[in-house]
Each structure stands twice: as C-alpha cells, then as structure tokens.
Amino acid sequence: MTPSEMGSAGIVVEAQDLVVGYDRAVVGPITVGLGPGVTALLGRNGAGKTTLMRTLCGVIPAMSGRCAVFGEDVSDGTAVRSRVGYLGHELALASALTVEQNLSFWREVWDSIPKSTLIDHDELIDRFDLTEVLGRRVRSLSRGQRQRVEMARLAMTDPDVVILDEPLTGLDPVYAAQIRDLLRDWGRTRTVLYSTHSVPEALELADRFLLVRGADLIDLSPDNNQGEDAVTEQIILNHLEPAA
C-alpha cells in the first residue's frame, strides 16, 4: 500500500451512506472509514455484523450507498478485491478434501487471477504450523486446526485489507492466542476488521470499536469516544444494551 492509495485521512475502506441488508435494510445508512489497525465490530446476535462485513467486501451488494477499498468500488469483478481477504463465519474448506488439496484448490483459483501475489506454499505451511495436518481430511480436524488452515488460506494472497467474521469463536486458548497475535501483527501495517462477541477480547486486541445497534453504527475509536478517556467494557455494554 502506498500513501497515495490511502485517502487524505489514511482511509483504506470507506462506506458512504451505506445501507446493507438482504430483502430489507438491516444497517444504515452509515458513513465510516477504516485505516490501518485492528477494528473490532461488535453487536448483539442478529444485529447485522455479518451482513455489513459481507457488503464491505462485496459478497453481497449494498442496498444503497457506496463501499470502496483504496478508493475503488468493490462491485463485481473489480481488481481491488484481490487486495481484500475475507474469512466468513463458515469455513471455506471442502470437508472431504485434505488440507493440502484444499490449499492447492485455492492456490489454483488465485493463480487464475492476473497480477495476484501468492505467498510461497512452504512458507505458508511453516507460518501456520500445518506440516502435520497436510495429509489429513478437513473433516477430521479440530475446530482450531481448521481455523488455522482457514487463516492460511486467507493469508495466501497477502491481502492489505482483512475482514474476518468471528475468527476466534470456538478456539481453545492456545489457538486463540496465536490468532490474536496474528491479527495484531497484521494490524501494524494492514486494515483489519473483525467481528466478535467478546468485549474483553476486543479491548485487548483492537484499537477501534464499531458497534452495530439497530440501524446505526456507533464509532468508539479512542479519538471519537464521545467525551470518554478510554473505551471500557462498561461503555461498550452500555451502548449495546441501553437502559430501558
């Protein structure tokens, strides 16, 4: 990413008057910009976090408004999408295939895209400690092992923008710590947006917090904290569950 590619305020992912939903609007209109760093997306069950993330990376179209990455629209087939890595709530791995076969499939798919940059296979295996599970079918792996493979799949394209839907759910403490380290590391140079239900985890990992409440998106970044000095668990909970 070059400085000229970012907006004047270092914005990489930008939503303008964005309304997201399926057959009816779920969230929006919202206007928000994301720059490098880790941003946590929080909200209650069914609030629309997944819908918002899917829209931001172009999986589903916006109902109205605009969504752009590096200033370029994320509509169908746009080249800028190759710079976005997406990890959905469900794993993108075929359960009947081995880890090696799954990674080969995604490598071949990405290879078919011109100018795509792919991290070396062996380096990827080393980085995500996958040597011992390479020959195993995905269906035989634990949730944590599957998530590691999924993260390797995500990292394969070396994306500048990483959008992850609850990447830490169901992981044991060791795997969760590894993934947190990875997200933190990515956040130093990349734009990371991830959703979570764990407020303490978000407070530990993220430097900015977006809360989905009703149709609104509440921005609790440290410099936009509505008069508070620091974002705390209570502040987030208060926003998510306002007093009746």
Next chain:
Amino acid sequence: MNGTRYLVGPRVRAFTRRAWIQQGTMALWLSVLIGAGYGLLVLLAPSGMDTMPEMSEVMGSHASGLAAVLGADGQVQVMGSYLLVMAPALLGALVGIIATLTLPGVVADDVSGGGIEVLLASPIPRRNLFQAYLGAGLVLAGASWMAATFSFAVAVALSTLFTDASVTMTVPYVLALVVLPLSMGIWSATITLFGALLYPRALESRAGMNGGPIRLLAIMPTLFAVPSVVFLDRWILPALGAVLLTTLVASILITDLTARRFRSTRLLGT
C-alpha cells in the same frame, strides 16, 4: 470490469479437480456398472423375450436399420435390438442423472460452508465463477459418459464372444451414442447449476418428487430423445442435430440467465 481477461481454463481445472476428488469415484463406478450391466443385458437377457407378440410391432423395422443384434441364424433378435437401439438414450439419461447428482454436491459444499462467500468476495466475475462450476460439472458428466459408453461397448463385445450373436451398428447410431449423452449431460449440468444457485430449495427432495422439480426438468429431455432414436431412423441425423443444437442454445441462454439473475442475497440470506 476486466473479467474477460481472467484465465478461465486453470480455474475450471481447479474446480474440476476438486469435484473429481469429492464425487469422481462414485460417478465413475456408477457409470461403469450401469454401462456394463446394460451391455450384458443387450445380448444375454432378452433372447427368450422375442416370442412376445407385441415386440415386433413395437420395433417394426425402423430400429433394426440403425443397429441390430443378430442371432446365429442371422435373424434379428428383436428385444436385443430394441435394447441396443435404446442405448444412446439410456446412456444419455445416465449422464444426465449423474450430472444432477454430482453438481449440486459440488455447489452445496461451497454454499453450506463458506466457500461461496470467499469466491464471491474475490475479483473473479460471477459469470466466470458459474462457468467454472459448469465446467467442472460437464467434465464429470463427460467422464461418466465415456466410462459408461466404454464399459457398455466392452460388455457388448465380450458378450458376442461367448454367444453366437453378433451386432451391427450404423454410423448414425454411433453418432447417437455420442450426441445424445453429451447433449443430456450439458443440459442437466446447466439446469442443475441454475437451480443450485438461483433456486436452491428446488433441489431439495420432497414427498412424491424425490430430487425436486429441478432434477425432473434436468432429466425430462431424455424422454424426448428416446423417440428420436427409435422412431426417427430416417431422420436420425437431423434429429440428432436438432437435439444438440437445442441443448447448446438452451444451455447458453440458461447460463446467461443464471449470471444475470443470480443474487448473493438470496443465496446467503436463506
């Protein structure tokens, strides 16, 4: 959008390889089993059925003009000939059925998992994605057709060695063996993909309609293909041409319609 410059071949290869690992063995063995079984049936099973008075009326002299099973006395074995003539249509049905069985599995794994989301988030234009799925389905259907036809031919050839019967085939019949299964495979794969991506619920089994209306639609043309080989022997080449042309045009239109009408919100919102 610069989707047309994207490399379709490698992507179809990737999807095909994955589909083959997931479904290939089942599709292949099923095809070999049915092809060989049918081949054996043509020469071994029906000899006692020629006495059925209606058979010669059913067959007339039309079908034996395309292909026939001859007994040791040189007489046409009516039932064997009937089964032989029906082989292109039945192999077509087999290829069609295999396409409807395997393709939803390939797509369903992506839809029920997160694969489709990652693919839709990628810079690959949706039309190219559908082509990759379709390509994989067609390759599987093609492999099934080859396996079934080959095992059918081997079974017929081996049967003639162990019986006094012989087989005659005309060029139009051999063409029918190629065109009908190929057409049915293309049609079934296309319509099944259309259903899997646009109307996923149409592929669910329901009481009295196992496999759903989409599968019924996928197999239906086979019913029309049967008379084309049995009763249109004089017009067999134009009939085959019409079947192939219609299937190709319909498949192209349906692929286009799939790409136009596809809504990720509908697929992911259910």
